[in-house]
Amino acid sequence: MSDEAASHLRNRPRQARSAARVEHLLDVAEEIFEEVGYDAATTNLVASRAGVPVGTLYRWFPDKAALAEALTDRYLERLMNLYGELLTDISPADRIGDFVRRVMTRLAAATQNQRAMPALLVSAMVPGGRSRAGVRLRAGLEGHVRTLLEVRVPGIPIEILDRTAEVIVTLLYLVLAAAADSDNEHRAEVTDEYIDVVLAYLEAKFPSPGHPAWSDPDVVVAPVFAAPDRSHRLASADIVTADTVTADTVTADTVTADTVTAD
Numbered sequence: 652m653s654d655e656a657a658s659h660l661r662n663r664p665r666q667a668r669s670a671a672r673v674e675h676l677l678d679v680a681e682e683i684f685e686e687v688g689y690d691a692a693t694t695n696l697v698a699s700r701a702g703v704p705v706g707t708l709y710r711w712f713p714d715k716a717a718l719a720e721a722l723t724d725r726y727l728e729r730l731m732n733l734y735g736e737l738l739t740d741i742s743p744a745d746r747i748g749d750f751v752r753r754v755m756t757r758l759a760a761a762t763q764n765q766r767a768m769p770a771l772l773v774s775a776m777v778p779g780g781r782s783r784a785g786v787r788l789r790a791g792l793e794g795h796v797r798t799l800l801e802v803r804v805p806g807i808p809i810e811i812l813d814r815t816a817e818v819i820v821t822l823l824y825l826v827l828a829a830a831a832d833s834d835n836e837h838r839a840e841v842t843d844e845y846i847d848v849v850l851a852y853l854e855a856k857f858p859s860p861g862h863p864a865w866s867d868p869d870v871v872v873a874p875v876f877a878a879p880d881r882s883h884r885l886a887s888a889d890i891v892t893a894d895t896v897t898a899d900t901v902t903a904d905t906v907t908a909d910t911v912t913a914d
Contacts, residue, residue, distance in 0.1 A: 676708055676712065680697045683696050684770040685767050685769070690774065694718075719774075720783065726765050730795065738802070751850055752846055756846065759827060796819050797813070825845045857875070859880035
């Protein structure tokens with residue numbers, strides 16, 4: 652368990668046996684959050700499923716919110732590792748749709764077993780029912796989306812960037828929920844359909860400068876900002892290539908439209 656995750660504990664486990672029990676409680680909480688949602692989940696449900704007295708749970712976690720916070724730390728740590736991998740897989744030849752499909756597909760596969768993630772995201776979307784953990788998880792995802800958009804659509808105005816990231820993360824909930832639905836024999840196909848929705852949104856909002864959408868008076872979805880076309884990206888790749896962008900040298904705070912213009 653990371654130091655950040657341990658900060659949500661009432662007591663830090665000092666022995667391997669205690670640490671294993673804490674991880675087991677988190678695994679069970681993950682199951683409960685997935686099955687009944689964050690709002691309906693209780694510490695009694697978690698303790699009963701884990702086969703321990705509720706007092707044992709309270710020894711480590713003061714309340715349901717602490718369980719959610721610890722799970723969020725677990726998820727954000729894994730997302731950061733995935734994010735670093737994604738930054739090394741950017742090609743100037745890709746359309747924004749191709750790039751985002753690859754990102755979404757890898758994200759869905761990587762988070763398929765992080766079963767409470769959709770429930771925590773929902774807890775940040777329901778008016779009056781927001782959990783701090785869900786809000787923090789959503790903010791972390793939006794931050795990653797902003798940076799990937801800045802890399803792929805350099806120069807995007809901040810207000811468009813923020814709004815787009817908010818919409819994408821809301822749609823991303825559908826992608827992750829579909830990918831995690833092990834009871835649906837068609838979950839792979841359904842997941843792909845939701846990814847198509849995200850791609851259609853991005854391709855409509857960020858076409859290349861010469862796309863007919865810019866001059867069509869009857870366009871169904873109005874574009875908001877021009878993404879560099881393929882020839883421009885390939886020309887710019889002579890200056891900054893995807894191979895120079897690595898998780899070791901570039902962080903979410905340092906990747907900007909000014910520093911990376913190839914993608």
